[in-house]
Amino acid sequence: MAAPAVLLIGGLLHARKQWEECASFATLKEFKGKTREEFLQELESGTYDDVVALYRSNESTSLTGPFNAEMVRKLPKSLKYICHNGAGYDNIDITECSLRGIDVSSTPVAVNNATADLTLFLLLGALRRIHHPYTAVRASQWRGTGFQLGHDPQNKLLGILGMGGIGREVAVRARAFGMKVQYYNRRRLSPELEQGATYVSFEELLRTSDVVSLNLALTNETAGIIGRKEFEMMKQGVIIVNTARGKLIDEAALVDALDSGKVYSAGLDVYEAEPKIHEGLLNNPNVMLLPHIGTGTVETQRNMEILVLDNLKSAVTKGILLTQVPEQLPKVRL
């Protein structure tokens, strides 16, 4: 019997050797095109009709577009596994995959440290309103005009929205900076995982936190979770940090809240319509902006690629994904 085929979509920066080693159990195929049209043509031509598992990533969405319902319906009948590189997988229609009998894995855990590090970087930068002096010194203006003192993290109350792996690592780091930590999550965590963080309602978190950090997944339920109503409930001078997904926040509402002074400053790595950024954020010196680089370290990118390939190998050789997305785990399987 011919070996099953596996498909790589988008490049590999660190684990090319491990990908090539997959030839010991599967025929290797690669999509080398640059557009959704080219990918759809390959699907239609039957090139991938023997593919049982594929590797894709958040980055490769720029080549194929999202794996929305339309795309998932066109995937080969042979396909049983999508091994996705990314902690977030909002560009894959999981419901449609489940209906088609396709299991999907993502890369939790591997992303936690780098994303939490960057969250603290933005949190500290926002507390100091660092953008102004940071850009002034580069423009040979030393501190620039109107330099203002920032704020310390010590004794500030950090509210973490979404206490998964990343949220918990943010808590560890925030505590090291003397912050008190409270969180809201769909479910309360066990005391071992809480590590002293206080579980509060969504509303209490909004009303009482000095800093609100978004560390939750983007789903139909969480899209726009922070909008005008939520900003109104927050403390005057609150700080917002988002390293999760831009669509969790109504960006126009954030701009207005910054302009009115309700929000003192924000540290953002993600945006509603990436790579486009709202003018009101781009032009606001109280906002620290980064271009979605939360997992952008050599070590983390390598670990993510290897985890995807470990999933792919386990799926093809044992029929088991190692880090299947929670929506598809037995309790909630559609």
Ligand SMILES: O=CC(=O)O
């Ligand atoms: O945004 C990064 C990821 O989802 O891994």
